[in-house]
Amino acid sequence: MVSTVPLIDVVTVSTSTPAKGAAARKPRRPRIPGVLLKFVMAVSGAFLLLYLVLHMIGNLKIFFGGAELDGYARWLREILEPALPYEGMLWIVRVVLTVSVLAHIWSATVLALRARRARPIRYAGGNHKLPGSYAARTMRWGGVIIVLFVVYHLLDLTTGTLNPNGEHLQVYANVVADFAPSRWYVTLFYVLAVVAVGLHVRHGLWSALQTLGVSNGRRQRPLQIVSTVFAVLLTVGFLAVPIAVTFGVV
Structure with a gap:
């Protein structure tokens, strides 16, 4: 038996269905390029690193x-002073540091989430000890410790709230x-x-x-050494003060 459905109705149905589906899809938000995120993380990290060096020198x-x-x-x-009010420059530094910290955490978080979505399935046999995985895990838990420490450090030696002396x-x-030796846990x-x-x-x-x-070709190994030596010197410089106080050198 020949179909009695008009040809025009068949064409209308077949062409209108995809149009409805296309209209239902929401436009995607522009994706921030990964290179830009890495650049933000690098520049914000540079500001934080400069502050750490100056802070260490002051501590010494x-x-x-x-x-x-x-x-x-x-x-x-x-x-x-008097071009800036009392503590004016200090507050400028604090604002720059706050923006740098937020930008650093934001860019690192977005990159980490993208990396996880790009590799949703675990490796066969549960092998996570691949190149870069140890460093990545260290950065994650290290970042949590650093954030907790910064909060404590501000309440301790900046506001004096948690400090036994706490005088401005x-x-x-x-x-x-x-x-002090009795506060060894600190x-x-x-x-x-x-x-x-x-x-x-x-x-x-x-x-x-x-x-x-910067690190391309033959320069990779020397720059790895420079990064390690720099980190060691920074660590020793910061640790010199609490250890010296605890053991009575200061």
Whole structure:
């Protein structure tokens, strides 16, 4: 029997169905290029690294006596006065650091989530010890320790809330009270956090050099050594203060 359905109806049905499906799909948001995310992470990490170096140098003034360290703390608040108000430069640094931290965490998180989505199935046999996996895991748990330490450090030696002495601009007395032998657990936590910072810096510096295209060809091995030595020196510089106080050198 010949179909009695008009040809025009068949054509209309067959052409209208895909149109409805296309209209139902929502337009995708523009995807931020991975290269841009890596660049943001590298630049924000550079700002944080510069701060760490300057902060370490300032901390080491404790070995020149209390007057030197306390005077340095006052000088930080008086930079560019009267062009800037009291603590003006210090607040500019704090804002830049906050933006750098947020940008660093955001870019790292987005890249990590993309990497996980790109490889949703675990490797056969549960083998996770592939090149780069150890460093990636170290960066993750190290980042958590660093964030917790920064929060504690601000409440301890910046606001003085958790410090046994906690007096404003009495930096030397605050540090000595903080790392007293009876507070060995604080020193231990500080050591753990600084080691995590060192591992983070070593891997982060090497990754940043790769992102910026510096580590190519024969320069890879020397730059790996430079990254490791830099991270070790930074770690030793930060650990010198709490260990010296705990063991009575300061």
